[in-house]
Amino acid sequence: MPNEFGYLEFARSLVLLGAGLSVGTILSVVLGNQLKDRRFVLVARRTMIGAGLCTVAAAVGLVFGFVNGAYERSYIFNYSEKGLPLGYKIAGLWGGLDGSILFWAGLIGIVGMITAFGFKRDQKDPSGRRLEPWVYLVFGVIQLFFLVVIAYVTNPFEHLSESIGLEAFNRNFPDGIVPDGNGLNPLLVNYWMLIHPPCLYFGWVVYTVPFAYAIAALVTGEQGNYWITKIRRWTMLGWLFNTTGIILGGLWAYVVLGWGGYWAWDPVENASFLPWFTSTALLHSIMVQERRGMMKAWNAFLATATFVLSIFGTYLTRSGIVSSVHAFGSGDVGYWFLGFLLFTIAACLFLVALRQPAMRSPHRIESLSSLEAMFVINNLVLLAIASCIIILTLWPKISNDFFGQALTIGPPVYNKVTIPFFVLLLLITAVGPAMGWIRTRPKALKKNLLLPALLAIPVAALVQFGAESIQAGENGALPWAKRLYPTYIILYAATLIVFSVTYEVLRTAQNRSRRTGTGYFEALTTLFLRNNRRYGGYAVHIGMAIIATGIVCSSMYRVEKHFSLAEGEQAKIGNYEITLDHVNMQPNADIENNRVYGFQALDLKIVPKIGGEFFMHPEKRLYPKKDGQVVTEVEIHRGLTEDLYVFFQSTNEEGRFNLVVYRNPLINLVWAGWITMILGGIYAALPLGRKRVGLAD
C-alpha cells in the first residue's frame, strides 16, 4: 500500500539518502581544496562509499520486490509475473527503463567503492593523493545525477496508485492487493537476457573510472604515469565486458529475432559499439604514454570520450529520438541525459584545451615507420569509424528536423561507409607486429612482413573457396567485383593478421633461444609468461581476424529460402532434406505456469546428404498478457561449417506452414573469435610480466 513503510519504501528513501551523500562528497572535495585540509578528502571517501552502499541496497531492495512479487509497484507490475523463473524475476531489474537506470547507478556505486578502497591502499603514493579528491568529485557528480534521475524521473519504486491514480487503482484492486504482474516481454525471456545487459552495463560503468582519473589528471596537471597505469587496468576490464556485451547481444539477436543474422546497424546496437572504438583506441595509445611519455592529453581525451559515448548511447536508447528494434521507449529522461551529456562534453573540452600545453611530452615521433606512428593511425581510424557511425545514426533525425526530409539510413549505407575503414584497421593490425618502437628500418620491415604477406594470398583464397563450396552457389553466384571487395580483401587482411602475428612470435622465440642458449619451447614459454601483455594483445588480434572471417563468410555466402509445407511434404536446401513430419498444436494449453496460453510446434525431420537425420522444432507461442503477442521460437542446428536456421513464419490460408530457412556458412567463427579475444584480453590484463613503463628511449 502507498502509505505502508515496507522495505521498498525504505529502498526508495535510500536513493534520496545516496543523493544527499553524493552532495556531501562534492562539498567535501570543494571545501578540502579550498581549505587545503586532507581530512575533507577522507570525508569524501566515506560519503562516496556511503552513497554507493545506499544505491546498491536500493537496487537489492527492488530485486527483493521482484522476487517477493510486490506487484503493487508499477515497475514490478509491468516487468514481472508470478510464473517467471527466478532468474528472469531478478533480470526484471534491468528489463525496463526505470530499473535499468537504478541497476546502472548500483554498478557505479560498486565501482566507486572499489576505486575508493584502491586509494585507501595507495594512500602513500603522492600522485594518488593528488588525484584522489578529484576522482571522488567526478564520481560524486555522476552518482548525484543518476540518483536524482531515479528519484524524480524514472522512479522504479513508484506505487501503481501513483502511476494510474488512486481512483483507478481502487477500482481495479478493491482489496488493495495486486495478484499478478503483466510479465516480462517474451522476447526478453531468454537466457541471454540474464548475461548480455549486465555485461554491457558493467563495461560502460567501468569506463567511469578511467574517465574520473583522466579528469583528475587534467585538473591537477598530473604528469606521472600513476594515473595511466590505473586507467589501463580499468579500461581493459571495461573493454572485456563491453566486447562480451556486444557479442552476446549479437548472439541474442541471432537466436531470437529470426532473421538469421546478428548485426543490423540498429541505433541501439550502434550505441553499444561506440564506446568500444574509443576504449580500444585508448588501450593502444596508453602503451605510447607508458613507453614514450607521449599522448597524455590525447589519452585523457579518449578516456573522457569513452565515458561520454556510453552516456550518449544511453541517451540514444532512452530518448526515443531514433527508430530502433530494441528502444527502451521515450520520455523526459532523454532530456536529462542530453543535459548531462552536454555538460560533460563542455567540461571535458575545456579541461583538455586548458591542460594540453602542460601535458606535452619531451619525446616526439621520429619516424612514420614506428609502432607509435602505427598506434596514432590506429587511433585515428577507430575514431573515424566511431564518427561515421554517430553521423549515420543521427542522420535520419537531422534530415527530418533540419531539412524536412524523412529518410532511412540502413545497413547498405553503414557498410559502404565503414567497410573501407575496417579494412584499413585490419591491415594496420597486421602490420603492427612487424614494427618496433622509435624507428623500424625498411629492410627489417620487409623481412618481417614479406613472408606473411605472400602466404596470406593463397590461404585467404582457400578460405573464400571453402565458404563458396559450403554455399554451393545456392543463392546465385556472387559477382566478381564483390568476391574481390569486400570479401577477398577482408579475408586477406584477416589472414595476414594471423600470419604476421605467428611469424613474429616464432621469430622472437628463435632469437631468444639462440641468444640464451635455451630450447625453442622454453624460449617460447618464457616469452609468453614475461610479456603477457604483448602476447595477450596478439591473441586479441587473432580473435578479431577470426571474427572478421566469420562475418564476411556468413554474410556474403548466406543462403535464404522460403518454403510453404503441409504435413508430410518435403523441401530441399543445400545438402539438407526437410520433411514436415508432424504439427503439434495446443491452442488452449496453459503451460509454463500460465505464462504461455497456446502454441504451435512443427516437428521437422532433417536428413543431411551425409546421413545422420535429426529433428528441429520451430515454434510459435501465444502470450495472452502481452496483448496476445505471438512469439516465434527459432530453431538452430549448429554445425562446424554452417548453421541450419529455421524460422516458423506463419500458417497460410490453405493450412500450410510458411518457413524461412537459412544456411549460415562459418558463422560460428564469430563466436569462436570472441572467445579468443576475451581469453587474450584476460591474459593481457593479468599482472604477470615486467612493468614496461618508460623503456623505449
Place this chain on the structure above:
Amino acid sequence: MGINDDPTPAAEELAAGHGIKAERPLLTPVEDPARIKWLHTHVMCACPDENWSRTLGNCPDGCANPQKGEIADMVYDGKTNDQILDFMVKKYGTRVKSSPGLGGVGGLAFFLPVFALLVMAWFAGGLVRGWKTQGDAARAERRAKHADIDPEEIARIERDLESLE
C-alpha cells in the same frame, strides 16, 4: 494487458485461431536470388510494428510477405531495380529506401563521414609532421651528443640490432 482488461476472452479468441494470422506463402523466385537479396537489403520493412527499423531481409515476420511478394512479382515481370525502388517509394514513402542515394540530403550521409575523415587526416598529418620535425631535431641532437663514439662501434651495434630484428 491493460489494467482494466480481463486477459481471458482476448486470449481465447486468439487461441481459437491459433493466435497466428494466416499469410500468403512466399516462395523465393529461383531466377535471380542474388537480386532478390539485394532488393531485400535496400528496401525497409513496412510492417507497422517495425517503425522503419529493419530491412526486408532482416524482417522474417509474415507481415512483410506482401511487400516481399510485390518485389518477387516485379522481378518476375522484368522490372529493373530502380523501377522497383521507385514503386516502393511511391507506395510506402521515402523512408522505405534503406540507402537514400547520393543526391540531396541523403547523399550528405555518405559525404559527411568522408569529409570528417579528410579533416581528421589533415589534422593527423599536421600533428605527425610536427612531431616528426621535432623528432628529427631530437635525433640530430642525440647524434651530436654521441658524436665521439667510434663509427666502427656504431656500425657494430647497428649490425647487432639488425640481427635481433
